[in-house]
Amino acid sequence: MEKQKSRTQVINRQKIIDAATRVFAKYGFNGTTLDQIAIMASMSKPNLLYYFKTKRTLYRTVLEDTLNQWLGCLKEWQVEGSARQTISNYIDKKFEFSRDHAFGSRVFVNEILEGAPNLKYLLGEDLKLFVSQNILTIKGWIKSGEIEPIEPIHLIFMIWAVTQHYADFSTQIETLTGKTLADKDFYQEAKKNITQMILRGVLK
């Protein structure tokens, strides 16, 4: 039986998770210190550890939260209407999601770079299932002649790669273009261009 959580508990947990997400996003698990998180959460380190027994526990929580949000986003993807509509809608959702959860996305990248030691078992379950369903859908479109005969997995990877790129590499993008994640026009334009190129790339 889960302990009943007081109001303060809930607020503080979330404050910690938010702070932790930002710091883990920059420095990964090993490179992050609890001090950094505690400062960003305006909280003493012992108090932080009162909510999350260990650094690793906190990290896992952040990872799982992020992954769940991501899977939630992916699952929203309804295969209805034409391939054009479906793909367009998916890119749109993924783009928005990456921008709104940029820190979570980067925690994820860091985890992957480290070899995904905390994530492998999670990736292997839900995500694998989700991907194989997508592949089936895409194969359907190919068979019905809606899109070009490409290997579905690479279309999926391309969409993931491009949409995440704008979130994960925002530093580089900012250096090269002067535009930040917050620049709505720029991101609108990016989304439009990307969608256009991908759609033309696969639609018959």
Added chain:
Amino acid sequence: MEKQKSRTQVINRQKIIDAATRVFAKYGFNGTTLDQIAIMASMSKPNLLYYFKTKRTLYRTVLEDTLNQWLGCLKEWQVEGSARQTISNYIDKKFEFSRDHAFGSRVFVNEILEGAPNLKYLLGEDLKLFVSQNILTIKGWIKSGEIEPIEPIHLIFMIWAVTQHYADFSTQIETLTGKTLADKDFYQEAKKNITQMILRGVLK
């Protein structure tokens, strides 16, 4: 004037840089320990520090080496022949490069995630120049009607994003497909699919 480097110097420096690249690729600057590097380079820690006075010096060397290799690759890109040929050739080069320098690529990603504190001044120079030249080339193709009227920078980002994805996210890819960076068939196929989609996406 550079100090003359003995045979041992050259060999050991390279051994260290190679080891460091691998470890920094996984854990970033803060997350990496000199112990890890020393072990991977089969060398004692003090001896490692005999070659590179500080962790940061070593890191900077790795970063600069990687960036130079990357810029070298980019510069090889000859704009000759049609847009189709040029883009196709570029994706090919970039793909090969990302695979052969996967660790360097990931060091780069980590650096970007940390906000590129050591890289900003480098990114601002050579890379910016290179990108603006590319943009001009692409605009030329648009004007001459060779390709669709897209915003050039997003084409560039798309190519970078996708080609790096296969190198940086190989862990995720491996979990999902069972294929590793070393699987030549898989990567050949990836390259073919990606190239095809991008070309169809922009060519008229």
Added chain:
Amino acid sequence: MEKQKSRTQVINRQKIIDAATRVFAKYGFNGTTLDQIAIMASMSKPNLLYYFKTKRTLYRTVLEDTLNQWLGCLKEWQVEGSARQTISNYIDKKFEFSRDHAFGSRVFVNEILEGAPNLKYLLGEDLKLFVSQNILTIKGWIKSGEIEPIEPIHLIFMIWAVTQHYADFSTQIETLTGKTLADKDFYQEAKKNITQMILRGVLK
């Protein structure tokens, strides 16, 4: 605004400063290790660093404490009554002070030997002012015919030199005479002899 210091804080800070003074007195800044200080303060090294962030901070605190005590002692020196009384009283005070703050005195010596890198700016302020006031006083005595016409600064240096000698060189003195700093009779006699010689040396 200084942080409020708890009871433990005050006690431990002082325990550390006392221990540090003794060790720095023997080995100077470079020659002293935090281990030595921690052991002498009956404290773990990390805990010591909880109170003083760095070795240098601790050292500076010790130096400034010592200097302030010394300046405090010097300032007590009231120019009242005859030259004889004033000088006699000053030697007395300085002698007592050197004996009671022998360790601080030696930290000071070590700092001077190292070229006073941490102290120069302090020496240049309060001490200079104090010395120039003393010089004026002494010149007054010369003008009024109370003492011989000597260069005042050398009288000051002589008093400093001799009074500190018994504190700083107690090891040598002990080897040669068998008497320690704690031997009250010996130090009483020393003070009497020194005072007598100096007074006869300058009084008319």
Added chain:
Amino acid sequence: MEKQKSRTQVINRQKIIDAATRVFAKYGFNGTTLDQIAIMASMSKPNLLYYFKTKRTLYRTVLEDTLNQWLGCLKEWQVEGSARQTISNYIDKKFEFSRDHAFGSRVFVNEILEGAPNLKYLLGEDLKLFVSQNILTIKGWIKSGEIEPIEPIHLIFMIWAVTQHYADFSTQIETLTGKTLADKDFYQEAKKNITQMILRGVLK
């Protein structure tokens, strides 16, 4: 049988001793590094260790050299003529010596501050003998009524203290007066003043 020493050997040994004396003078035994000495001697560290097997050996050599020079200076002191002449001559010799061997003097101070672990057995021999002879001489002067009845040892300490002060505390003196060890006028004047005060202080 001592190994025959080549010309280079002799020169290098001396170069090392000179450099070592300067560095040990500032930082004492523990605070000094062989690197500092090697750099000051324009020599590689291994080569330095070719001449002196260990840091301690080198330090001992420096200490003994210095002590021997000092004892040599003291022994030159001929008790001939009046107390005035003898004392005056002694202060003069000691003053010159301290100035010309300021670095050695400071190595000596450092050793005393550390508790003279390397020196005790040396101090106990020659120096003790020398001091007791001096005491006899001074007692003679007292008995013959040439000087005031003071405790001889304190006269000796006073002379040592003052003459060394100008060498050991030159940093402080420079800060307060602007004069360096090299300023001949200042030191001539110091010597004159000190001699005058001490002589008046003891002569009848």
Added chain:
DNA sequence: TATGAATGAGACTTCATTCAT
């Protein structure tokens, strides 16, 4: 004689975690 290369021991400092309140 001279020095580049190497290293075990140890220095300063940081960090995750615990304890006591």
Added chain:
DNA sequence: TATGAATGAAGTCTCATTCAT
């Protein structure tokens, strides 16, 4: 619930010394 105090383990870096040439 919150935090000041404390610490063992580990991290970066230095140092005296040795080895090989």
